[in-house]
Amino acid sequence: MENFWQTCSAMLEQELTPQQFSAWIKPLAPLDFEDGRLRIAAPNRFKLDWVKTQFASRITTLATEYWEAPIEVQFVLDPRLNGAKRPVTVSMAVADGNGSGGQPDVLERIETPVADNSRREQSRINTALTFESFVTGKANQLARAAAIQVATNPGVSYNPLFLYGGVGLGKTHLIHAIGNQVLADNPNVRIRYIHAEQYVRDVVTAYQRKGFDDFKRYYHSLDLLLIDDIQFFAGKSRTQEEFFYAFEALIAAKKQIIITSDTYPKEITGMDDRLISRFDSGLTVAVEPPELEMRVAILLKKAAQEGAVLSDDVAFFVAKHLRSNVRELEGALRKILAYSRFHGKDITIDVVKDALKDLLSVQNRQISVENIQKTVADFFNIKVADMYSKKRPANIARPRQIAMYLAKELTQKSLPEIGDLFGGRDHTTVLHAVRKIAADRSKNPEVNHELHVLEQTLKG
Numbered sequence: 018m019e020n021f022w023q024t025c026s027a028m029l030e031q032e033l034t035p036q037q038f039s040a041w042i043k044p045l046a047p048l049d050f051e052d053g054r055l056r057i058a059a060p061n062r063f064k065l066d067w068v069k070t071q072f073a074s075r076i077t078t079l080a081t082e083y084w085e086a087p088i089e090v091q092f093v094l095d096p097r098l099n100g101a102k103r104p105v106t107v108s109m110a111v112a113d114g115n116g117s118g119g120q121p122d123v124l125e126r127i128e129t130p131v132a133d134n135s136r137r138e139q140s141r142i143n144t145a146l147t148f149e150s151f152v153t154g155k156a157n158q159l160a161r162a163a164a165i166q167v168a169t170n171p172g173v174s175y176n177p178l179f180l181y182g183g184v185g186l187g188k189t190h191l192i193h194a195i196g197n198q199v200l201a202d203n204p205n206v207r208i209r210y211i212h213a214e215q216y217v218r219d220v221v222t223a224y225q226r227k228g229f230d231d232f233k234r235y236y237h238s239l240d241l242l243l244i245d246d247i248q249f250f251a252g253k254s255r256t257q258e259e260f261f262y263a264f265e266a267l268i269a270a271k272k273q274i275i276i277t278s279d280t281y282p283k284e285i286t287g288m289d290d291r292l293i294s295r296f297d298s299g300l301t302v303a304v305e306p307p308e309l310e311m312r313v314a315i316l317l318k319k320a321a322q323e324g325a326v327l328s329d330d331v332a333f334f335v336a337k338h339l340r341s342n343v344r345e346l347e348g349a350l351r352k353i354l355a356y357s358r359f360h361g362k363d364i365t366i367d368v369v370k371d372a373l374k375d376l377l378s379v380q381n382r383q384i385s386v387e388n389i390q391k392t393v394a395d396f397f398n399i400k401v402a403d404m405y406s407k408k409r410p411a412n413i414a415r416p417r418q419i420a421m422y423l424a425k426e427l428t429q430k431s432l433p434e435i436g437d438l439f440g441g442r443d444h445t446t447v448l449h450a451v452r453k454i455a456a457d458r459s460k461n462p463e464v465n466h467e468l469h470v471l472e473q474t475l476k477g
């Protein structure tokens with residue numbers, strides 16, 4: 018068997034590229050050979066599946082030629098090959114068997130590749146959203162550290178992990194990154210990423226089809242549940258009830274739950290109190306809007322990923338003008354790259370000005386409420402989320418009133434629209450804030466100066 022494996026490896030080494038050979042064939046080890054059946058072990062499920070689909074028939078042909086008899090080749094999983102030099106013992110389940118008494122746990126859980134692939138697909142994890150492609154800065158370093166901790170020890174460290182922050186700041190990216198890492202460490206884990214709106218729809222479907230048993234069985238059986246934008250549960254009492262049961266079952270079984278939201282738990286409106294208190298019972302971390310350096314880093318990284326060259330000057334120019342979130346930066350970069358390719362021009366500041374003409378002029382003329390909230394929060398050293406929160410301490414309430422005043426002064430938004438953008442406040446609250454700050458400004462030169470600085474910052 019050892020001789021065959023050496024011959025077979027040598028053949029495959031000639032037939033494959035060095036990368037293919039070292040990625041797929043080198044990690045394999047022959048296990049045993051009995052009654053015309055050769056068993057070969059792979060170190061993890063991913064490699065096992067790939068080898069089965071890509072190389073099984075070639076290896077079978079080589080074995081049949083070597084022994085000059087029909088040979089059945091079976092591939093089995095043996096995680097101990099990870100780092101172990103020698104192949105493993107013989108008491109091992111075959112890949113598509115059900116396992117039998119006395120065998121190690123992991124082998125009993127072996128399933129067919131089809132089931133495993135579909136499990137990966139069922140997880141709905143986007144493989145492009147990883148920790149490697151996530152740029153870190155002051156705004157998200159805490160959230161990233163918590164995410165890495167949870168990905169390394171799911172169900173053990175912080176449960177649930179609750180990530181909150183404004184739109185387009187990387188919450189979804191981070192939770193997919195957790196899913197990707199957990200899957201890479203253990204492809205057998207049952208993971209599900211779901212957007213809260215889809216969960217609501219699933220509850221409705223389960224209700225219509227009287228399929229709550231299946232629904233419950235599925236969600237309660239997960240090892241890791243990633244649920245995005247949970248604020249969409251607001252006012253959906255049946256969904257909240259179902260989620261409550263799933264939550265309790267998973268946490269009790271030490272299964273990891275990760276939740277994202279646009280605001281912190283206590284500020285989510287229309288949500289059952291018992292859920293809110295549970296959301297806050299693990300670790301709650303904010304993802305803040307990216308600071309200038311981070312925006313530059315994001316642009317440089319994303320450009321490099323696209324194979325484009327962006328000078329620091331250009332990245333700085335874009336980052337300085339587009340301040341609200343990462344999604345906006347991505348959109349701008351796409352425009353710049355398309356423009357430069359289309360016109361066959363290198364990416365200079367002038368090219369960027371042309372490519373982003375609409376965006377920059379809109380940005381300059383119409384300052385967004387989001388920008389105002391971010392700028393005012395930075396200025397007073399509070400969290401952007403405090404702009405939408407119901408909290409009332411003076412150190413938060415006053416900057417919030419200033420932001421409302423600036424929103425009225427510098428944007429075209431109506432009072433009710435502004436109220437909405439400040440966490441669903443009534444237009445009379447906005448009106449009160451606008452009047453109060455205007456009065457303070459006319460009486461107090463210090464306030465006037467403060468507002469002037471803010472206005473200049475916002476107008477760029």
Ligand SMILES: Nc1ncnc2c1ncn2[C@@H]1O[C@H](COP(=O)(O)OP(=O)(O)OP(=O)(O)O)[C@@H](O)[C@H]1O
Nearest residue numbers: 150151152153183184185186187188189190343344
């Ligand atoms: N720190 C980062 N590094 C690299 N890419 C990022 C980062 N933050 C966000 N992105 C990218 O920006 C885009 C928007 O991010 P994402 O969808 O994760 O935002 P979100 O916070 O979930 O927003 P929403 O609340 O609107 O769903 C994605 O393409 C994501 O990959």
